[in-house]
Amino acid sequence: MSSQPNQSLIDGIRCLQYLVSSGRAIGCRELARLMGINTTRVNRLLMTMASIGLTMQDEQRRYLPGPGIHALAAQSIRGSALFSQALPLLERHAPKDIVVAMGVLWEDQVIYIWHSAPGTQMSQALAGFHMLPAWQSVIGMALLAAESDEDLMARFTPEQWQQLGPHIHQQREQGYVVWHHDDGEVSMAQPLGAHSAALAFAGMWQVDEARIRSRRDELQLLAGLLTRKS
Missing domain, CATH: 1.10.10.10 (Winged helix-like DNA-binding domain superfamily/Winged helix DNA-binding domain)
Structure with a gap:
């Protein structure tokens, strides 16, 4: 065979x-x-x-x-350990004053399972964002770090790699990504263990280093809750 x-x-x-x-x-x-x-x-x-x-x-x-x-979507949600464990916890514990996202990587695109912004309801947060190219997403950066530089450089343009590379290396060295955008926004992400998914905080504007550290600690705590075995 x-x-x-x-x-x-x-x-x-x-x-x-x-x-x-x-x-x-x-x-x-x-x-x-x-x-x-x-x-x-x-x-x-x-x-x-x-x-x-x-x-x-x-x-x-x-x-x-x-x-x-x-039918497939309903069965997938019902049968997914990531869905069944993470969604109630995100609804209960995700910060309400910033963007909180959880996504997976597929063909160098980030698919958002959860994407909440201030003022949104759970029904809006569930799969509440369109796909993004992985090199434009802090979740994508965190998850692509599991692959080799050689493989990644073969798939992305030099301009895309210029943005990706430093964050890929940060993920490998520190276990998370913090991205300082040119427009003043800060976003951060951390992989969720064996789920091939990552959790991200975004929509943080003009924040100082102390606030970034505080949000990073909050991100790590929430990621720990999502990956804790029941």
Whole structure:
């Protein structure tokens, strides 16, 4: 039996992920261009998934997520240890005066499981932010540090690596990332152990070093709660 990955399965999952993350109806050609694969192959994948309810088409024959996606989403939330443990704790303990986010890394994009800002409700925080390229996200920086510089430099442009590199090394040396943005914002992130996820604080403006240390301690305490075995 072959031990090679099944490329058709990989392409199908990627296709579905790109479709869901687009946030709108999307045609085969555009989706194929985003994925970098043949249009005919994308069309076949989408039609196959439509046959089991994972995709559907609108009046212009563009594709949308189908009802099966909602079933998968509900089952994923129910079956995820990260979801079941972290979400009640975030609702109870996350600071309410700054942005608090939890995300995972997928194909050099950060997918936000939780993203709360001052004044938001839990229903808004759950999956409450669009995808971001990993090099533009403090969560992405914290999680990419698990990979080698050689692998990362092959995937990112020199300009992207210039922003990524120092934060990658900070994560490896200190176990967290603190990012001082050019506009005065400070954000920070810490990986959540074996979950391949990270917790972040952001939306902190013009704060001094003492306040940064205090928030970092708060971040580490909350990360510890989220990863503590029940």
